[in-house]
Amino acid sequence: MSKNCDMIKDLLPLYADDVCSDESRKAVEEHIKECAECKGELDKLRRNVTVSPKNDGEVLKRIKRRLRIEKLVVGIISVLAVCGILLFGLMYLINTDKSMDVEKYNIPDNLHVTMHGSELYLVVNGEAAAFWHAFPTISDADGDHMGYGTGFDSEKKNGYGITLKQRKIDSFAISKMLDDKNGCEIRLFDIEKNTKMEKFFYYDDVNDKEYILWERGTND
Numbered sequence: 001m002s003k004n005c006d007m008i009k010d011l012l013p014l015y016a017d018d019v020c021s022d023e024s025r026k027a028v029e030e031h032i033k034e035c036a037e038c039k040g041e042l043d044k045l046r047r048n049v050t051v052s053p054k055n056d057g058e059v060l061k062r063i064k065r066r067l068r069i070e071k072l073v074v075g076i077i078s079v080l081a082v083c084g085i086l087l088f089g090l091m092y093l094i095n096t097d098k099s100m101d102v103e104k105y106n107i108p109d110n111l112h113v114t115m116h117g118s119e120l121y122l123v124v125n126g127e128a129a130a131f132w133h134a135f136p137t138i139s140d141a142d143g144d145h146m147g148y149g150t151g152f153d154s155e156k157k158n159g160y161g162i163t164l165k166q167r168k169i170d171s172f173a174i175s176k177m178l179d180d181k182n183g184c185e186i187r188l189f190d191i192e193k194n195t196k197m198e199k200f201f202y203y204d205d206v207n208d209k210e211y212i213l214w215e216r217g218t219n220d
């Protein structure tokens, strides 16, 4: 291999791609007429060059496929994110409570108390029976309620009350009343053991209003 061959081999890739100068091209053409080795190199390069469009096609296909997959992944993630937000919102509405509307659900007309021995029970009927949970409160002689505000004085406690809570979505709450026509009973307290309790009431925490349902010495 002559020194010339080294130089020509450096030029061959450029020649094969047809990007070398006229001078270089002439030099390469003249050399390969006489040098079988360099001619062979050129043929090899040209095979690669002719193969390359096919490769480009493959690469392009691969890029397109990858883009499609990325689009799909982004799409799936977006859909999941939207579903997640909707689900979160729904769970929030289902699992967050609010006080039942006193007028809308006829509270406390649907509430009365009954005794089993010395134990006081609350009986809940009608639409009020659609409550999700009964939130208890104790009142003091000043009219403040534990759990609502900060004025409650536990030394002066004199009454026990509940507030009916429902889910934020009405339809989830109200469906229960249809198969609950007989109402339900909630045990309140033993009036002989809890002598400090002078009254039982429904507490409308929205309007800070008590509806007395039982008072010691009047209806027990």
Ligand SMILES: [Zn+2]
Binding pocket: 002, 004, 005, 008, 031, 035, 036, 037, 038
């Ligand atoms: Zn050569």
